[in-house]
Amino acid sequence: MTTADKAKKAAPGAADKPAKPMPRPxxxxxxxxxxxxxxxxxxxxxxxxxxxxxxxxxxxxxxxxxxxxxxxxxRKEEIHKRLIAEMLDIWLAPLREFSADGDPVPEIRSYIRRKLEMSRDFPRQSRLFANEMLQGAPRTIDMLAGDLKQLVDEKVKILETWMDQGKITRTDPYHLIFSIWATTQHYADFDAQVRAVLGPERGGDGRFEDAARFLENLFLHGLLPKKA
Amino acid sequence: MTTADKAKKAAPGAADKPAKPMPRPxxxxxxxxxxxxxxxxxxxxxxxxxxxxxxxxxxxxxxxxxxxxxxxxxRKEEIHKRLIAEMLDIWLAPLREFSADGDPVPEIRSYIRRKLEMSRDFPRQSRLFANEMLQGAPRTIDMLAGDLKQLVDEKVKILETWMDQGKITRTDPYHLIFSIWATTQHYADFDAQVRAVLGPERGGDGRFEDAARFLENLFLHGLLPKKA
DNA sequence: CAGAAATTTGACCAGTTGGAAAAAATGTTA
DNA sequence: TAACATTTTTTCCAACTGGTCAAATTTCTG
The missing domain is CATH 1.10.10.60 (Homeodomain-like)
Structure with missing residues (x-):
């Protein structure tokens, strides 16, 4: 039985020609x-x-x-579409959680951690996303310019508030978000390079903890020693 | 005998049957x-x-x-091989220039700038590299684990010296280099996303200058305001 | 300009690709 | 377990793939 057959069960005479496909479970x-x-x-x-x-x-x-x-x-495309949709959900989750409620430091820190965990736990999804971006985002550009941009704009406002309050340095909030994305996703997308450069000793599972520590420090303090 | 010697006109009777193909110009x-x-x-x-x-x-x-x-x-592969080789040369150039002679701040700053210029001026090469990494670097892994690792190890030593001298914060030099790569290449590899999120006004040519300013600031100072 | 060398074209090929159709096999349920 | 729906296999196809080859054309050189 095909999905098209569903109409035959309907009440006799009841005109349900424009009935929806009504996907069966x-x-x-x-x-x-x-x-x-x-x-x-x-x-x-x-x-x-x-x-x-x-x-x-x-x-x-x-x-x-x-x-x-x-x-x-x-169709091949169906599979790809499903994967892209699933991936976008996963990809966006950490940003959605980014909240104005907490203090900047723990909030930014945990955003970095979550993104890094994504790279560790969902590297294939990260690479799927990267592949899509490299191709010019043909299947996601609408979503990027729509939902994603809106969400980013919203979080940017939070960052700007913190800057206004002097809680974090005044800087470009968009590029700040980009740099968090870039540094964390790097560990999934460029895994081959990271491992090759770190070598066998340092390229093991510990690399994510090392990266987390480093990134936290970078984003909070930068490279210059604080004046006493 | 050097390979060049084989090219010269040998004595008339000299048996040079096993001569190499000697590619004509x-x-x-x-x-x-x-x-x-x-x-x-x-x-x-x-x-x-x-x-x-x-x-x-x-x-x-x-x-x-x-x-x-x-x-x-x-062969298709020939073309790809040539492009990969060319690209690696371009890709490595900025790191090669990274020198122990200068002071840390201008040295790191100009490394970031050069890498960012690469993203602006050679985005296709950057994407070719990214594509190769996403695939697990099948055609470059030897080079990564060889020349690249060696070069990075060398530059890491410079960074460690600066850390020993207290000129920059003590942090993981490998991950520092990764984060410079990641943040700068992001503007080539994820160009579609960057433009979509920045929108038409901010996504124009100026985005590279904005990025340069932001990254300089991030790497030198981080997000936390310095104590007075 | 003639002849040789270099370049371009068209016809072709075997293997791969995304996908269709229908028969065969298997599962589900009254 | 019979009747029916679902799932799997077999066979097939037209378009595309990387690549060959000989003939035709163009460019270079003396």
């Missing part, structure tokens, strides 16, 4: 397989980008045949 | 067309990555037919 198998596919696709898309990834590759990573995969996601 | 057309191809390829590779880019695409961007392009670069 997913079966257990659908839920499971979709998750497997999305996970495999994230592996591939985050490394090769949209064009560079192939359905065959994803299907193999998901342990199923290509037509079987296409049964769950009829 | 490039013609004018070869130089011109290769440049056009490399430029077009940089456009495509920097956006779509190696797998996502096609020879047809590059050929069209270069304004020539695919077989014609293949006459100059018999």
């Amino acid at each position: 997913l079966t257990r198998i659908q839920r499971e397989k979709q998750d497997i596919i999305l996970d495999a696709a994230l592996d591939i898309f985050s490394v090769h980008g949209f064009r560079g990834a192939t359905i065959d590759q994803i299907a193999e990573a998901a342990g199923m045949s290509k037509p079987n995969l296409l049964y769950y996601f009829p | 490039l013609t004018r057309i070869q130089r011109e067309k290769q440049d056009i191809i490399l430029d077009a390829a940089l456009d495509i590779f920097s956006v779509h990555g190696f797998r996502g880019a096609t020879i047809d695409q590059i050929a069209e961007a270069a304004g020539m037919s695919k077989p014609n392009l293949l006459y100059y670069f018999p």
